[in-house]
Amino acid sequence: MDPVNLFDLASKQSQWLSVRQSAVAGNIANANTPGYVATDVEPFEKVLDRSPMRMSATQSGHLGGITQAAYVAKPQEYTGALMPSKNTVVLENELLKAGEIRRSFELNTAIVKAFHAMMISAVKG
Template sequence: MDLNDIPVLSAIGRRLNWLNKRQSVLAENIANANTPNYRASDLQPQSFKELMRGDLDRISLNKTHDSHATGTLQGENGGTRVKGFEVLPSGNSVNLEAEIVKVAETQINYQAITGLYRKQMGLLKIALGKSR
């Protein structure tokens, strides 16, 4: 059995991947804080619907009558970069204070999601009869 077959663990994995990508983008922004004409970027926020997208695609409604709705979902791409809004005279749009706040926010989210992962793994061990 693959752990990615468990919906909550699959969602946790997707969230960790998003946080990893965001941390890379933010590090790139900070590294280019003094580069002329560099435009800061960030990932679009990940919505719960997007986070559960893979699991919801596998779920289908049971249609017992022709007049029932099918309940189709359309996914969105959460990996698109968006431009910054504050630009220095050199053309650089990196605001170090804002980037540091984003890095700290990403770190807090990473710690929370890894804590959730540990709890889920503990529950699986209990369910399998293997105590800590």
């Protein structure tokens, strides 16, 4: 039996959140580095829009092919006042993003746990 699509979606979001968390942590770590440009990843909604839903092959005669999307941290557009050091990191924004990432991880985990419990209940009857 192939994995349910919700588990695949949750896995992709977890990977995306990990990359975003690394980007935010790097921004915070370089907050005092002269000339450092803050980075972030594109929103998960855009990643989903780029990767359309695919049908899964349930029989050997079906065509298939799954590719993994790459999540890359890119420099953010910065419109605020530039620091004398030309650093674009705003710690308050980065800390807000860190909190948002934590909440998203918790929500993702809660949804997977609930769906897993429903699957177990359905199998047990």
